[in-house]
Amino acid sequence: MENRSLLSGTPLDGIDYGVYTASLMRRAAGAGLLDERALAAMQEGLLGLLRSQIEEITRGESSSVPAETADQLMDDIGYCIDVALKHAPTPQESLALLREHSMDALYRMGTGLLDREERACEGLLSRVRATRTPTVNEGYRILLDVTFPQYLRDWKVRRHPGDFVVLTEYPLAREVSASGIFGVRERLESLALENRFCGRFAPVLDGLLRGWARQNRTSPAEAYVNLFTITLQNLLLARLLGREDAALGAGERAGLEERLRPL
Known part of the structure; x- marks a missing residue:
C-alpha cells in the first residue's frame, strides 16, 4: 500500500476540477507519481466499466452502441469517479485513492455519494414544501x-x-x-x-x-x-x-x- 506521507509534498497544483480525474492523472504522471503501467491499468479499468454498461443497456445482446451513446456513458463514468476523488480533502489524498482502488471501486464510491445526495434532496424537498411561503x-x-x-x-x-x-x-x-x-x-x-x-x-x-x-x-x-x-x-x-x-x-x-x- 502506498505511504500517503510520501505524497504530502507532491506538485499537484493546477488541477482542472472540471475534468478532475483526467487532470489528476496527467499531473501525477508529469510528476513521476504514476508510471505507464499504472496509467494503462486505469485506462483499461475505464474501458471495462464502459463495456459492462453497454452490456447492461443492451441486455447483453450487443457489445456496441452508437458513438454518442458511448460518449455519454463515458462522461457519466468519469463524473462518478470525479465525485469519488473530489470527496477526498486534498489532491494528494485523491491520488492515493486513485492508486489504491480500481476504477470500478471508485465508480461505486462515487455513485454511493451521489445516492446519498439524492436522499438528502428528498428530505429537503419535503421540508421546503411543508414550510412553503404563502x-x-x-x-x-x-x-x-x-x-x-x-x-x-x-x-x-x-x-x-x-x-x-x-x-x-x-x-x-x-x-x-x-x-x-x-x-x-x-x-x-x-x-x-x-x-x-x-x-x-x-x-x-x-x-x-x-x-x-x-x-x-x-x-x-x-x-x-x-x-x-x-x-x-x-x-x-x-x-x-x-x-x-x-x-x-x-x-x-x-x-x-x-x-x-x-x-
Missing part, C-alpha cells in the same frame, strides 16, 4: 411543485448518474453555481432557510410583493424577485425608521432609499 408568485410555486420534483424524478429514472445544469424559474437570495444533484441540494438548503425567515412575516409578504411588482411594472404573479430579499430589505429599512414590523409603504420606502442613496 404567495401568488408563480415562479416560486413552479419551483416547489414542478421544477425540483422533476429534477428528482429524472434522477431516479436515469440509469447511470451524471452531471446536469440546474435551471430555475425563481431566483434565490444566494447565487448557487453548483450543478447536478449537488446543485439541487444546495438550492433546496438555501430555500429551506429562506422559508423559515419568510414564515415570520407571512402576513405582510403579499403586500411587499405587490409593491415591488408595481414599482417594476409587472404583476406579483410574474415578478422575478426573491421573496426573502424584499422582506429583509423592507425589515431593515423599517428598523431604520424605528418600526418593529416589515410592512413599509411604497412612499416610505422610496423616501428612505432617497435619504440613504448618498451613503
Whole structure:
C-alpha cells in the first residue's frame, strides 16, 4: 500500500476540477507519481466499466452502441469517479485513492455519494414544501411543485448518474453555481432557510410583493424577485425608521432609499 506521507509534498497544483480525474492523472504522471503501467491499468479499468454498461443497456445482446451513446456513458463514468476523488480533502489524498482502488471501486464510491445526495434532496424537498411561503408568485410555486420534483424524478429514472445544469424559474437570495444533484441540494438548503425567515412575516409578504411588482411594472404573479430579499430589505429599512414590523409603504420606502442613496 502506498505511504500517503510520501505524497504530502507532491506538485499537484493546477488541477482542472472540471475534468478532475483526467487532470489528476496527467499531473501525477508529469510528476513521476504514476508510471505507464499504472496509467494503462486505469485506462483499461475505464474501458471495462464502459463495456459492462453497454452490456447492461443492451441486455447483453450487443457489445456496441452508437458513438454518442458511448460518449455519454463515458462522461457519466468519469463524473462518478470525479465525485469519488473530489470527496477526498486534498489532491494528494485523491491520488492515493486513485492508486489504491480500481476504477470500478471508485465508480461505486462515487455513485454511493451521489445516492446519498439524492436522499438528502428528498428530505429537503419535503421540508421546503411543508414550510412553503404563502404567495401568488408563480415562479416560486413552479419551483416547489414542478421544477425540483422533476429534477428528482429524472434522477431516479436515469440509469447511470451524471452531471446536469440546474435551471430555475425563481431566483434565490444566494447565487448557487453548483450543478447536478449537488446543485439541487444546495438550492433546496438555501430555500429551506429562506422559508423559515419568510414564515415570520407571512402576513405582510403579499403586500411587499405587490409593491415591488408595481414599482417594476409587472404583476406579483410574474415578478422575478426573491421573496426573502424584499422582506429583509423592507425589515431593515423599517428598523431604520424605528418600526418593529416589515410592512413599509411604497412612499416610505422610496423616501428612505432617497435619504440613504448618498451613503
